[in-house]
Amino acid sequence: MRIVVSGGGTGGHIYPALAMIREIERRTTCEVLYIGTENGLEADIVRRAGIPFEAIEISGLRRSLSFENVKTGVRFVKSVVRVRKLLRQFKPDIVVGTGGFVCGPVLYTAAKMGYKTVVHEQNSLPGITNKFLARYVDRVALSFKGSGHYFGKNEAKTMLIGNPRASEVAILEIDPVEERKKYGFEEGRPLIVVYGGSRGAPAINQAVVEMIPKLTETDWSLLFVTGQVHYEQIKNQLGELPERIQLRPFIYDLPLILKASQLVVSRSGASTLAELTTLGLPSVLIPSPYVTENHQEVNASSLVETGASLLIRENELTGDRLFAACAKAIAEQKAMSQASLALGMPDAASDLVDELLRLIEQKN
Numbered sequence: 001m002r003i004v005v006s007g008g009g010t011g012g013h014i015y016p017a018l019a020m021i022r023e024i025e026r027r028t029t030c031e032v033l034y035i036g037t038e039n040g041l042e043a044d045i046v047r048r049a050g051i052p053f054e055a056i057e058i059s060g061l062r063r064s065l066s067f068e069n070v071k072t073g074v075r076f077v078k079s080v081v082r083v084r085k086l087l088r089q090f091k092p093d094i095v096v097g098t099g100g101f102v103c104g105p106v107l108y109t110a111a112k113m114g115y116k117t118v119v120h121e122q123n124s125l126p127g128i129t130n131k132f133l134a135r136y137v138d139r140v141a142l143s144f145k146g147s148g149h150y151f152g153k154n155e156a157k158t159m160l161i162g163n164p165r166a167s168e169v170a171i172l173e174i175d176p177v178e179e180r181k182k183y184g185f186e187e188g189r190p191l192i193v194v195y196g197g198s199r200g201a202p203a204i205n206q207a208v209v210e211m212i213p214k215l216t217e218t219d220w221s222l223l224f225v226t227g228q229v230h231y232e233q234i235k236n237q238l239g240e241l242p243e244r245i246q247l248r249p250f251i252y253d254l255p256l257i258l259k260a261s262q263l264v265v266s267r268s269g270a271s272t273l274a275e276l277t278t279l280g281l282p283s284v285l286i287p288s289p290y291v292t293e294n295h296q297e298v299n300a301s302s303l304v305e306t307g308a309s310l311l312i313r314e315n316e317l318t319g320d321r322l323f324a325a326c327a328k329a330i331a332e333q334k335a336m337s338q339a340s341l342a343l344g345m346p347d348a349a350s351d352l353v354d355e356l357l358r359l360i361e362q363k364n
């Protein structure tokens, strides 16, 4: 199988793509070409994963009237020309997009050239690129029940799949004691992992800094992942830390330590939620208020309603509130964990690959 994959900007669009690629590789021989941008996290994460990578130059549309949109239009046209060339050379059986604006020219060009095309939507409220592409592609794979109607007259192309990253996390086999040991954590303490999505979140980082002095009242261990660009500042702010608090800029194999933890504090990006529910992890969620149509709060709602997560809005976030929420979640760990597990969709990767194979077969 020959597949072109595109998706990027943030980890939430990249990790589902990598999980899908790994599932294809597990089932059949395949050649992959990943098309992303040099500015997105994909340039680092995809290359690190050893997957052939080509970059195009494209930016996102601004919602307000702006000259930048004219520049984006020009970049889009140039990208179409470049993508056409890449596709002609590579000759894929199928082209899959996992969101982020880089998918726009890639999937649009592929569909116009007559290739089989699929987009995967991670969020409960679809992004503008996927809404635009729905008109052209063969299939729209969804992660949340009930979000098909956002695609209007293209709803018939939608199919509930879940998030492939969940499947990858579900089959991980780890020794939790060994995983915790890798970070130097002592046994017998509940481990809390904090991260603000793939890029880090200053508001969460600040609340954690405020909460840290209170940890002396508890037996918790804390893995505090700041996000690459915020690391130095937080490190300087915190100075020397006891062994049970570990600070990291980014963790490339995050699911391993998630599986060995008792509680997660994070944004409510879609891939994060897929991971948490597959692992049955309780969480304290602080949705990003800076995303389109507040979609992270919508993502979080099913977890909050069923008791899998506690929610703190960013404008109400303080160190004290975060500390209180963590204490409550640790106390109610068992019930929250069961509620979380009940929402997991661990078969997403194989269901998505089944659908890709069906589409390719239709073509032949």
Ligand SMILES: CC(=O)N[C@H]1[C@@H](OP(=O)(O)OP(=O)(O)OC[C@H]2O[C@@H](n3ccc(=O)[nH]c3=O)[C@H](O)[C@@H]2O)O[C@H](CO)[C@@H](O)[C@@H]1O
Residues within 6 Å of the ligand: 010, 011, 012, 013, 015, 099, 122, 123, 165, 195, 196, 197, 198, 199, 225, 249, 250, 251, 252, 253, 254, 255, 267, 268, 269, 270, 271, 272, 273, 275, 288, 291, 295, 296, 299
């Ligand atoms: C600000 C923004 O636009 N956020 C969007 C972006 O978020 P973002 O990329 O932050 O979103 P997600 O939470 O979905 O995914 C983060 C991914 O990065 C991984 N990770 C994170 C930290 C780390 O140190 N190591 C690591 O591997 C997590 O395991 C997870 O797989 O894409 C998501 C999926 O479309 C959306 O729901 C989010 O709203």
